[in-house]
Amino acid sequence: MITLNTPISDDDIKLLRSGEKVLLSGTMYTARDQAHLRLINEKELPFELNGSVIYYVGPTPKREGFSIGASGPTSSYRMDKLAVPLMERGLKIMIGKGDRSEEFRHEMIKNNSCYLIATGGTGALLSSKITSSELILYEDLGAEAVYKLEVKDFPCFVAYDIYGKNIFKDN
Amino acid sequence: MRTIDLNKVTDIVKESVIKINYELDNSLIALIQKAKANETKEISKSILSDILENSNIAKEGNIPLCQDTGIVVVFLEVGTDVKVNGDIYEAINQGVRLGYDQGYLRKSVVNHPFNRENTKDNSPAIIHTKLVSGDKIKLHIAAKGGGSENMSTVVMLTPTEGIEGVKKLVLDTIFNAGGKPCPPIIVGIGIGGNFEKSAILAKEALLRELDDSSKDQTIKQLEDELYIDINKLGVGPMGVGGETTCLAVKINYFPMHIASLPVAINIQCHSARHIEVIL
Numbered sequence: 259m260i261t262l263n264t265p266i267s268d269d270d271i272k273l274l275r276s277g278e279k280v281l282l283s284g285t286m287y288t289a290r291d292q293a294h295l296r297l298i299n300e301k302e303l304p305f306e307l308n309g310s311v312i313y314y315v316g317p318t319p320k321r322e323g324f325s326i327g328a329s330g331p332t333s334s335y336r337m338d339k340l341a342v343p344l345m346e347r348g349l350k351i352m353i354g355k356g357d358r359s360e361e362f363r364h365e366m367i368k369n370n371s372c373y374l375i376a377t378g379g380t381g382a383l384l385s386s387k388i389t390s391s392e393l394i395l396y397e398d399l400g401a402e403a404v405y406k407l408e409v410k411d412f413p414c415f416v417a418y419d420i421y422g423k424n425i426f427k428d429n
Numbered sequence: 430m431r432t433i434d435l436n437k438v439t440d441i442v443k444e445s446v447i448k449i450n451y452e453l454d455n456s457l458i459a460l461i462q463k464a465k466a467n468e469t470k471e472i473s474k475s476i477l478s479d480i481l482e483n484s485n486i487a488k489e490g491n492i493p494l495c496q497d498t499g500i501v502v503v504f505l506e507v508g509t510d511v512k513v514n515g516d517i518y519e520a521i522n523q524g525v526r527l528g529y530d531q532g533y534l535r536k537s538v539v540n541h542p543f544n545r546e547n548t549k550d551n552s553p554a555i556i557h558t559k560l561v562s563g564d565k566i567k568l569h570i571a572a573k574g575g576g577s578e579n580m581s582t583v584v585m586l587t588p589t590e591g592i593e594g595v596k597k598l599v600l601d602t603i604f605n606a607g608g609k610p611c612p613p614i615i616v617g618i619g620i621g622g623n624f625e626k627s628a629i630l631a632k633e634a635l636l637r638e639l640d641d642s643s644k645d646q647t648i649k650q651l652e653d654e655l656y657i658d659i660n661k662l663g664v665g666p667m668g669v670g671g672e673t674t675c676l677a678v679k680i681n682y683f684p685m686h687i688a689s690l691p692v693a694i695n696i697q698c699h700s701a702r703h704i705e706v707i708l
Contacts, residue, residue, distance in 0.1 A: 277472065277669075279472075279475075292545065315496060316496060316497075316535065316537075317496050317535070318492075318493050318496050318498060318533055318534055318535040319533045319534075319535065320533070321491065321492075321533050324492070327492065327493065327496065327533060327535070328487075328492050328493040328494065328495060328496040328498075328535075329496055330495055330496050330497075332496075332497070332576065333576050333579070333609050335609065355576075355608060355609070355611065355667065356576075356607060356608040356609035356667075356668060357607045357608055357609065357668060375608075375667065375669075377476050377479045377480065377483075377667055378495075378576065378608075378611035378667055378698070379480060379483070379494065379495045379611045379698055379699055379700040380479050380480060380482075380483035380495075381483070381487075381492075381493060381494065381495045381496040381497075382483050382484075382486040382487035382490060382492040382493065382494055382495075383479055383482055383483040383486050385492055386486060386490070400536065400547050400549070401496075401535050401536065401537070413479075415472065415669065425668075425669050425670075426607055426608060426668050426669070426670075
């Protein structure tokens with residue numbers, strides 16, 4: 259098991275091996291399909307993309323006194339093409355669920371980034387690892403808006419590493 | 430004639446969509462526990478443990494099981510001796526609106542394929558209606574997530590492809606879906622009818638009791654064989670490999686045209702959320 263803190267460096271990425279459990283702490287940003295469509299066209303962003311972590315999630319509304327609603331991963335393959343320009347601008351870790359395209363995997367390796375998976379359908383459990391959430395972009399997208407999350411020991415597994423291993427094929 | 434107050438329909442839909450999104454059925458939990466005991470790889474076991482822990486946190490911590498609280502699907506059976514004063518579809522949709530608001534559930538419905546504008550209240554529900562004899566209304570209410578629905582399919586096989594053709598289609602579909610539909614899955618298969626009937630049969634199959642079997646011997650045997658063969662695929666929990674790819678296989682069938690063998694495969698994630706209520 260590896261513990262990681264954001265921001266993520268190139269050396270951090272080298273440590274990650276497919277199949278290994280990771281506990282991630284620090285800051286991550288949420289983005290799904292529609293937010294990606296907009297993010298790739300933004301020249302300036304209100305957060306540092308270099309060394310960042312994007313979590314593919316659209317949470318449920320939060321109750322009073324909670325840091326966030328249920329927050330499990332959505333399927334990553336829908337963001338395959340849209341993730342490439344973000345990795346080129348320094349996005350280091352993407353967290354979602356399920357297998358992705360070979361094209362994505364090659365681009366990920368080329369950009370020295372990494373793809374992690376969290377357990378789908380465990381939104382209640384995963385939300386307990388999120389200590390705060392703050393809306394930062396695209397409020398009109400509702401659950402698909404971009405939120406800044408603070409997380410503590412957020413549990414994931416390395417799905418694709420930069421050495422070419424794929425948890426869905428090689429495990 | 431028995432008159433049923435549509436406010437009761439709205440209330441029961443509201444309560445049901447909240448309940449199913451916070452609480453897994455005990456029979457489903459028992460199957461996941463059994464699957465966990467059967468897994469040998471640490472990562473696969475650990476994923477199933479997380480799924481079980483998640484169900485406790487959701488129920489006790491007042492937080493939905495999954496962030497995808499689904500689009501609502503209702504199989505509505507109306508007895509022909511029932512009278513309602515008004516629009517029963519609107520009463521159901523009002524229950525959806527109230528439930529998704531008051532239950533802090535995600536609004537996951539958009540009103541147009543391309544402008545993708547959210548309806549902001551999770552309506553409309555998808556409602557399938559049957560007229561039956563009697564003086565009751567039965568609603569089977571499901572909250573269906575997008576991830577597993579996206580991995581579903583309808584294929585028009587030719588009659589001579591037969592059982593082997595159906596098996597190959599099911600196994601290919603589930604293998605290719607991999608971890609995307611959140612395995613361990615429940616597989617609903619509709620065989621026969623026509624193009625649209627097969628899809629509805631597959632959806633209805635997903636709503637059957639987890640421990641039942643088809644009453645038709647040939648279909649029951651196919652359910653049993655597919656259960657074994659799907660689990661031999663090795664997709665495993667969340668696609669990381671393992672013994673458990675599916676928790677159950679349910680097949681419903683219907684007569685069909687001499688030229689056709691329609692097959693629909695509807696995939697349900699491990700968070701199978703549905704309930705039957707009778708008014």
